Amino acid sequence: MRSSRPSALLWFAxxxxxxxxxxxxxxxxxxGKLAHPTMTADDQGPAASHVLAVQEGATGGGSLxxxxxxxx
Amino acid sequence: xxxxxxxxxxxRVFRVLLLIAAFLASVWATRAxxxxxxxxxxxxxxxxxxxxxxxxxxxxxxxxEVAAYTDTDxxxxxxxxxxxxxxxxxGASLRASYLVDVVSAASVDVVxxxxxxxxxVRHAGSLSTEYKPGDFGFALGGSVSSEPDYLSYGGFxxxxxxxxxxxxxxxxxxxxxxxVIGRCGGIDGECxxxxxxxxxxxxxxxxxxxxxxxxxxxxxxxxLDIVFDSGDQSKPYRYVPMFSPSVAPTVPRGADVDxxxxxxxxxxxxxxxxxxxxxxxxxxxxxxxxxxxxxxLMERGYSDTWGMLASSTDARFILDLGKRFAAGAxxxxxxxxxxxxxxxxxxxxxxxxxxxxxxxxxxxxxxWTATGGLGFNAYLGSAADPQRWALELTADGMYTSFxxxxxxxxxxxxxxxxxxxxxx
Numbered sequence: 001m002r003s004s005r006p007s008a009l010l011w012f013a014x015x016x017x018x019x020x021x022x023x024x025x026x027x028x029x030x031x032g033k034l035a036h037p038t039m040t041a042d043d044q045g046p047a048a049s050h051v052l053a054v055q056e057g058a059t060g061g062g063s064l065x066x067x068x069x070x071x072x
Numbered sequence: 073x074x075x076x077x078x079x080x081x082x083x084r085v086f087r088v089l090l091l092i093a094a095f096l097a098s099v100w101a102t103r104a105x106x107x108x109x110x111x112x113x114x115x116x117x118x119x120x121x122x123x124x125x126x127x128x129x130x131x132x133x134x135x136x137e138v139a140a141y142t143d144t145d146x147x148x149x150x151x152x153x154x155x156x157x158x159x160x161x162x163g164a165s166l167r168a169s170y171l172v173d174v175v176s177a178a179s180v181d182v183v184x185x186x187x188x189x190x191x192x193v194r195h196a197g198s199l200s201t202e203y204k205p206g207d208f209g210f211a212l213g214g215s216v217s218s219e220p221d222y223l224s225y226g227g228f229x230x231x232x233x234x235x236x237x238x239x240x241x242x243x244x245x246x247x248x249x250x251x252v253i254g255r256c257g258g259i260d261g262e263c264x265x266x267x268x269x270x271x272x273x274x275x276x277x278x279x280x281x282x283x284x285x286x287x288x289x290x291x292x293x294x295x296l297d298i299v300f301d302s303g304d305q306s307k308p309y310r311y312v313p314m315f316s317p318s319v320a321p322t323v324p325r326g327a328d329v330d331x332x333x334x335x336x337x338x339x340x341x342x343x344x345x346x347x348x349x350x351x352x353x354x355x356x357x358x359x360x361x362x363x364x365x366x367x368x369l370m371e372r373g374y375s376d377t378w379g380m381l382a383s384s385t386d387a388r389f390i391l392d393l394g395k396r397f398a399a400g401a402x403x404x405x406x407x408x409x410x411x412x413x414x415x416x417x418x419x420x421x422x423x424x425x426x427x428x429x430x431x432x433x434x435x436x437x438x439x440w441t442a443t444g445g446l447g448f449n450a451y452l453g454s455a456a457d458p459q460r461w462a463l464e465l466t467a468d469g470m471y472t473s474f475x476x477x478x479x480x481x482x483x484x485x486x487x488x489x490x491x492x493x494x495x496x
Contacts (some may be wrong), residue, residue, distance in 0.1 A: 028237060038398070
C-alpha cells in the first residue's frame, strides 16, 4: 500500500517556506502581547483531546505524551 | 470494551478528586485572602545586588476538570481529571496528570451483536519533565492508560533549541508506545487474562517542527508527525456482517439492525485490519492577539498508508471582558475519506470466502464532523494578577455525518467541561 503522493517532508518544506517569508525579528521587550495566557497552544482539556482521538480517524498535531485511546 | 462496572473504584476515585478539589479551594481561599493589590513586584527590586542569592522563581500550577460527554448513539462518558506542574525551577519543569473515564455504552454496535449495555472505567496518567536552562533543552515523558481489556504505555523524548533571541524554536522528538488489547465479557463480565488472550501493537512516533514569532502580536508553528503502527489493531468485539454478491449493492446507507439481520449471510466474522500502518500529519498553527481578543487557528492535513486522507480545521476566539472575565467561541471542522478497504457492505463468496481486510469501525469510513462551542472564564486571583486562579466552563456540540455506513447516518454529541486552574 505504497503511496505515490508527494512526501510529507516536501509538504513540510513548502509550508515552512511560506511561514518564514513573512516574519520579522521581535525583541524580547516587544513581546507583551505574545505572553498573554490565551496565546499558548495548550488550551484543550484532556477530555476534549480524548474525544477527538476517538472520533477522528486522523491523528497528530498534539503532544507526544499520549497513550492509546483505550477504544477497544 | 465489554465490561461490567466497578462502583467501588468509581467511588474511591471521586473521593480522591473531592479531596484534591477541597485542597485547591483552600489554597486559593488562603492566597486570595492574603493577597495585597499592591503586592505586584517592582522590576527594580528584581535586580540582584553583589553577593545576593537569587530567589526561588519556581511556579506551581494545579488544575482539575470534570467533563461529561453524551451522544445520540447512547454513549456517555464522565471524565474527572487533575494536573500538576512545576515550572521555572532553574530551567527545569515537571508536569503530571491523571484522569478517569467512566464510560457507559449501549451503542448500535453493541445492540447489533445482541450484547447488553456495558460500563467501564479507564485510568490514564502522564508524567513529563523538561530541562532547558538556556537556548537548548530536552524533554522526557511517559504515559499509561489502563482498563480491564486494554493497556497502553509509552514514553517520548524531545530536543528543543531556540534561535535568534527565541524568535524561533525548533523541536525534534521521538516516542514509542505499546498497546495490549485484551477481551472481557464472559460470564459475570470477567476478563480473559492478557497472558491467555492479547494482541500487541507497537507504535513509534517521530515529531518535528518549529514555532516562531511572526510579529509583535502573532506567533505561528508548523509540525510534522510520522507514526508507525505495527501489530493487529482489530477489535475483538467487532463482528462484520457479510452479504451475498447480489444483495450487497442494494444495502441502503444507514440500514437498521433488523434490515441487516434479515438480509445478511449467516457468517459474521470478526473485524480484520492490516497489520501495519504508517501515518503522516502536517499541522500548522497561528495565533494573534488583537486588542482584548485572541484568535487561534489550526489546520491539520493527514494521510496514511491505509488510504485515508483527512483535514481538520480548528478556530478559537477569546475575548477579554474586563480583567475578571473572558468569553470564547470554538469551531472545528473535520472531514475524512475512508480507508481503501472500507465497504458499506462486504461480500462473502461461497464457503467462507471472506475479504482479507474488513471493518465496521465508522471512524475508518468517510465522514465529516462540525463542532461549535462556547467558553467562559472567570479569573479569581488577586487584583494584581487575576488570572492566577481561573474557573473555566466550556460546552461543545458536535454533529457527525457518516457518509457510507450501516446502522446510523449521523451522530449528535455534547461535551461540557468545568475546570479550575491555579498558579501559586
